[in-house]
Amino acid sequence: MTAPRPGGNAGTPPRGIRRIRVPQKLRNLELFLVVFACGINAAAVALVQLGALGGIDLATMLTLGLGLSVLVLGMHVALRFVAPNADPFILPIATVVNGIGIAMIYRIDVSRNVSGWDSTAVRQVVWSGLAIVLALGVILLIRNYRVLQRYTYVAMFLAGILLLLPMLPGIGREVYGARVWIGIGPFSFQPGEIAKIFLAVFFAGYLVQRRDSLSMVGRKVLGIRFPRARDLGPILVLWALSMSVIVFQRDLGTALLYFGLFVVMLYVATGRTSWIVVGGGLFSLGAVIASQVLPYVNDRFTAWLDPFNQKRYEEIGGSYQLVQGLFGLGNGGLIGTGLGEGRPDITPLAQSDYIFASLGEELGLAGVFAVLALYLLFVARGLRISFAGHDDFGRLLGVGLSFVFALQCFIVIGGVTRVIPLTGLTTPFMAAGGSSLVANWIIAALLIRLSDTVRNQPRLVI
Amino acid sequence: MSKELKRVTLVVLLMFAALFASTSIIQYFQAGSLSADGRNSRSLYASYDQQRGPILAGGQPIAESVPSSDEYKYQRVYSNGPLYSQVTGYFTQGQGSTGIEQSLGKELAGTSDSQFLTRLNSIFTGKSPQGASVETTIDPNLQQVAWDALGDLQGAVVAIEPATGRILAMVSKPTYDPNLLAVHDGQQVLDTYNQLLAAPGDPLINRSIAGNLNPPGSTFKIVTSSAALQNAGIAATDSVPNLSRFPLPGSDNTVSNAGGGTCGGGDTVTLQTAFVLSCNIPMAEFGVKMGEKNLTDMAKAFGFGRELNIPMAVTPSSMDSGMGDAQLALSSFGQWNDRVTPLQVAMFSAAVANGGLLMTPTLIDSITAPDLTSIKSFSASEFARPLTTATSQTLSMFMTEAVSSGAATNAAISGVSVAGKTGTAENGSGDPYTLWFTGFAPTENPKVAVAVLVENGGGKGQSGTGNSLAAPIAKKVIEAVLGK
Secondary structure, eight states, X not given: OOOOOTTSOTTSOOHXXXXXXXXXXXXXXXXXXXXXXHHHHHHHHHHHIIIIISSOOHHXXXXXXXXXXXXXXXXXXXXXXXXXXXXXXXXXXXXXXXHHHHHHHHHHHHHHTOOGXXXXXXXXXXXXXXXXXXXXXXXXXXXXXXXXXXXXXXHHHHHHHHHHGGGSTTTEEEETTEEEEEEETTEEEOHHHHHHHHHHHHHHHHHHHHHHHHHSOOEEETTEEEOOGGGGHHHHHHHHHHHHIIIIIOOHHHHHHHHHHHHHHHHHHHOOHHHHHHHHHHXXXXXXXXXXXXXXXXXXXXXXXXXXXXXXXXXXXXXXXXXXXXXXXXXXXXXXXXXXXXXXXXXXXXXXXTHHHHHHHHHHHHHHHHHHHHHHHHHHHHHHHHHHOSSHHHHHHHHHHHHHHHHHHHHHHHHHTTSSOOOOOOOTTTSSOHHHHHHHHHHHHHHHHHHHHHHHSOOOOO | OHHHHHHHHHHHHHHHHHHHHHHHIIIIISHHHHHHOTTOHHHHHHHHHSOOOOEEETTEEEEEEEEOSSSSSEEEEOTTHHHHHHHHOOBOSSSXXXXXXXXXXXXXXXXXXXXXXXXXXXXXXXXXXXXXXXXXXOOHHHHHHHHHHHTTOSEEEXXXXXXXXXXXXXXXXXXXXXXXXXXXXXXXXXXXXXXXXXXXXXXXXXXXXXXXXXOOGGGGHHHHHHIIIIISOOOTTOEEEOOSOEEOTTSSOEEOOTTSSOSSSSSEEEHHHHHHTTOHHHHHHHHHHHOHHHHHHHHHHHTTTOOEESSSEEOOOBOOSSOOHHHHHHHHTTOTTOBBOHHHHHHHHHHHHTTTOEEOOBSEEEEEOXXXXXXXXXXXXXXXXXXOHXXXXXXXXXXXXXXXXXXXXXXXXXXXXXXXXXXXXXOSTTSOOEEEEEEEEOSSSOOEEEEEEEOGGGGTTTSOOIIIIIHHHHHHHHHHHHTO
């Protein structure tokens, strides 16, 4: 922080502080960006209609555009009262990515000729509404994020229950081989998406308490201080948890997500590189063993390494989807086919796991870069909050939520673009599916709350 | 904690950098190879979603894309499909394409390098890119005459303008209707395709430029005589012993003339008489006398073994090298391993007709962009100069005499001087003959050079001849060109 300059006016606050504490300006910027985002969303739907239908269907456009816009603007108004110092970029970014996702889902609906409640886009709008209301609820309910620290073990308990739910007979459902869904009647939900938030809260609370014992003692090997055997307990438990997700729920991506989150938070909390080495080693070992023992993991690896092999392309569990996604992206080229002008519907799961490939086909590399930049900006805002936080719980929670978001982007988009083997995770804010939307909007809400607290209480005095 | 946060930030940046890189690689650097992958149905859909340029004959479309009411924007339509099938080829969903549709596919689709600016323009104007139109050299009337003249026979007709190399007619039978392969139902296309593959007479093959090729029989005597006159210094009046049986050197087999006896009267026979009466024995004698190199050199000068695209790739005609005298004797009258396309046989006549200068055969007059700017326009080019003017004049005289009073009389047209040579090639004992005629007219100012191939003996086994079955077909084509 800049100290008041000698000879300066002692009555006014230092420059740095004055610049931060201008809530009115922040909220106006947010309003401008949110309106801009809603405009982009409406334009995207209009382009889909012009491209795929050849004309504007106003009723559908209102259904898809208005609900989201009204709720987001409502949230903005609420923030003016309950979190006036919140980061002004998080809400607009979430809005525009959510809206582009709806337009893309609608575009696939058009090519499948479905409408009304059969339309995935309409259901996505409803889920978005619910997610935004829940996010607002989180902001209203948690006026001070520090209360979350009190519920460290409650969060652990809830995360455990959510993870176990799909394994329960009766409500657990298996979709495309992965047992990560629960279903009640026509509604289905992926509780693991919500679990990652509880895990982040739990890790933050737990590591704040325990980091001293996890960081201070141990033997030094090759310049890196390694932990004592008895301190390996927590990371081994998490490793076992991730491995059981791979084995029993058959979900490689989620396992990597949870484990990566834990290792990074552990590293930030303790400052010990050895945790990264230990964690990375454990997970690599697990992945190698899994790829040898579990056929579905092995399929993913071979499809990743040699997708264009005709045999792999044709076999069940092979590379068909991966290759179709690449064809779609290639078809998009630099500037894309234009919304409604490509054939993203050829790729399986074009609305959910593969929405990124659909987007790349119709908006091209230009659109893909824009969306990646939006994701990166979202993560950057989160990390910024973490940098500026005053207490370790807040900083850990901030980095945890931001990193889990970034890692999820990397796992799913990296899978689609052959950086890593393909695993089934949802593209944040964009992929069709309620659980993912709810989870990511709650992450946005928590980051908004964190950022408001950080700016509201500048660290002037220690 | 800030140090750790900075490192985590760096890791996040690296993860996103990997994604920026991977998407760039796929969408920019690999886009071309991905779109070329045969399994990429998007390339196919794209080709149906854009207006492919038409193929024209005499200014009228013989293949064009018209708006379609189904899931694709356009339907490829071949007016008079079977008649032009070997020129246009087909353009299918899943089974590739042939003919001009294949060899000029990029121009028709508007994606050739020379259409880059047009494509760029269409990106900014928002208009969907349109393919170029291809004007062929085919004369619709002549094509129809050739089609009708060939009737139900299995074979081919090729007509070339000797002075330019423009192909005026190209028919191959049996053939197929490309419209049946242009339907937008992959399964139906596959069924039709398999049916055509299994059909007798290989209708999918354009036998005028490709296929299994046929022995040229006596039409090859044009090459042998040219070689004798030009390469071996033999004069038209030089003679060899007139035998009724010629024992093949180093073999128990003998060669006889088509009629069974000697070649006309007398103890000796000249090159001219041997050509006009189409005798095998003296031609074999001349062949052995001049040696293999003189013969194969002349064949190469006419285009044997040479790559040619009209723009479709033409299978090069071929003959053996390193033959013994027995094989050379047989090869001299178009047997042994001599194998030719009808186009190559038409090129024999075209070279003689054009004073010894062989022009590059082509099917394409011009390629024009949708905005009527010219992308490529045809100009006559020299393919080879196999004959000197003197040799070509001698050959022209030989061929004229063959029609007026020799072995090719069925091609004679009253009031017009026609030059020609027949061929009746054997395919193995008991197998039907391959019947040929090639010629040009009028002799003094040639307008057209023709080759007619009738396979499978024209349905007459070993009793048909080139003069009885092939020459009348050529006559009708020549008459049509000369407006008779």
